Amino acid sequence: MSEYRLEMCDVVKTFPGVKALNHAQLKLKPGTVHALMGENGAGKSTLMKCMFGIYHMDEGKVIYEGQEVQIKGPLDALNRGIAMVHQELQPIPERSIGENIYVGRYPTKKYGPVTVIDHDKMYEDAAKVLKEVHLNYDPHAKLGTLSVSQMQLVEIAKAVSADCKVLILDEPTSSLTAAEVEALFTIVNELRAKGVSIVYISHKMDEILRISDEVTIMRDGQYIGTWEAKELTTDMIITKMVGRELSNLYPPRSNTPGEVVFEVKDFTSINPKSFRHVNFNVRKGEILGVAGLVGAQRTELMEGLFGLRCHTSGTITYKGKELTINQPQDAIKNGIAMLTEDRRATGILGVLSIADNVSIASLNKYLIGGIMLDDNKIEKLVQDNVAKLSIKTPSSKTQIQSLSGGNQQKVLIARWLANDPDVFIMDEPTRGIDVGAKYEIYCIIAEMAKQGKSIIMISSEMSELIGMSDRIMVMCDGRCTGFIDGDKANQENIMTLATQFE
Structure with a gap:
């Protein structure tokens, strides 16, 4: 039997104009924390979305518990014991904490021919899982009453509730306080002791060197290598990530x-x-x-x-x-310009193009006769900013949500620079x-x-x-x-x- 619980082999994923993954690799052992590192745009989240069934691979294979599997979607992944806590939360704030934990897989019971949600069991199970991850929250409370960091911890409870064998944590501490980070590390250590394989994505070097057993580094969608965490230093990780030394x-x-x-x-x-x-x-x-x-x-x-x-x-x-x-x-x-704290919620217009996102705050400067937009001037504005800020994108028509976090942030800066x-x-x-x-x-x-x-x-x-x-x-x-x-x-x-x- 293989020493690995899950292997991703030669994974290729292409989006219009971008090869996001180019024969990427990842091998997870049971009971380990495996850090996945790389610059924004390196393909980390894309690889994890392929593992979790959000994206379908163009090439490559997934071997899970010794067998090649086809993961058809997130629910299929959850049913197999693969859970993911996303970097960008997508909570349902008007529903309860318990409903958010079990959304899409509510416990049910039958009343004659009718199947209904078993709310009593749902809240009972939610209370147990919240206790298991040391969260003293009322499962009946609305999720919207919690802070962003508390919602992130609820997402971790949701993953644990799936009795997962593989847990993907994508930037789990980005919104957490120091005390909440310590609470998260306690949960991670307990899951590792139970044999769970944990993929940990973070840009915080001190966290990586403290919590992880192995480190895989990616660059430009490609696999660079895997090392024991104890063999690495911060400078070594940075050099391998960016392909050059940052003095x-x-x-x-x-x-x-x-x-x-x-x-x-x-x-x-x-x-x-x-x-x-x-x-x-x-x-x-x-x-x-x-x-x-x-x-x-x-x-x-x-x-x-x-x-x-x-x-x-x-x-x-x-x-x-x-x-x-x-x-x-x-x-x-x-x-006066303001770059907001949460680029997903209050910054980017995800389904619109880079051109739309750059120009949205200064459209009145690009009108012809006060009624029509001058598309040529807008395109020049966008191209100037793409070049000046080194924004990596196939074209100005690309949806901003398909860019990496760093490139999204540069687009938002460009939006305000357009207003001078x-x-x-x-x-x-x-x-x-x-x-x-x-x-x-x-x-x-x-x-x-x-x-x-x-x-x-x-x-x-x-x-x-x-x-x-x-x-x-x-x-x-x-x-x-x-x-x-x-x-x-x-x-x-x-x-x-x-x-x-x-």
Whole structure:
């Protein structure tokens, strides 16, 4: 009998204009955590979607428990004991936690000739599985009452409920707090001890080296190799992923902050539990980092400045002129752009083309006679940005949802650059993208600052804030608790300010 529980052999998958997988390989042993790594666009998620039956392979085979199998779809995969927690969650927020866990495979009972859902058994089983993964949630509660990170943990409970033998975790910690990551690792270790084969996709090197037994690396849809995790270092992984050495994770700072151009005074949310009495300013050509723990209200503050949330008091001043911002259109007209935290939910228009996504915020600039869109000018705009930001795509007509996360993020940056903003708010600009794409986005941010743009950058990665920021504003519980110059910032003084609760 084979030492492997599941093998994917010479898998080929082609989309229009793109060969996403080119004879890719993966071999999973029972009771191991197998990290799958590579840059965005390397084919990791595509390979897993082939394993889970979302995509059908053009070539190749899957050998599961010693036999070649054809996985017809996700339900077929689940019935075989293969479960997947996706990077991009697709919750049903208006239904209960229990219904979300068992959606598509509800327990049933018969009333004479009629088959109905057995709600009592469903909630009883849901309570057991939530307890098994150490989640103290009421299975009757609406899923929409949970945070994004809590929904992600429910997705893991859903996978465990399928009594899986293979569990695919695609960026499982992208929205989790440090405490929730520890809880996830406890679950992973318990599943590994029970003999479950776990595929773990992450761009966080420290997680990979801590939790995994083996590491497979892919590049441009191809299999590069598999190594014991204990044999690898972060630098070795990066070199194998990108095919070159990255001597510096952050570009050199060449911007010179000038005079104060954007100022916020006494900004207070209509929600008493959100941001309150916040004061800060941003200089021309400055990168202002915004740090804080989960719940610090950083995103809420920036959404308030952009007109997405209501405020009761406070002023926003740009170049000495007080702005009235009641909705995003007001912010856009005044040269303010915002890259949102969740690109899938509030960023990309998934079924539309790259051209549509780039031009959507600036269509009024490309009208002929005020009534018709100038397609030639829009195409030039898109092509210029594809070249300038090194967006990897077959064409401008490609649906944005088919691109990797890093390329989607570049398209969203291009959308706002088309408006030539003066103040650019970037909320978690590198979340869920690989180290190579991160560096490219860092270079874009640095170049914007060099050109005199004012950048406000929220990040949950302290190293990113320290590596990129001229100054760092720290928030705690809705308040600004202090500022640190970039060259004096370290994890200790940031955390000191981030934990100054009233």
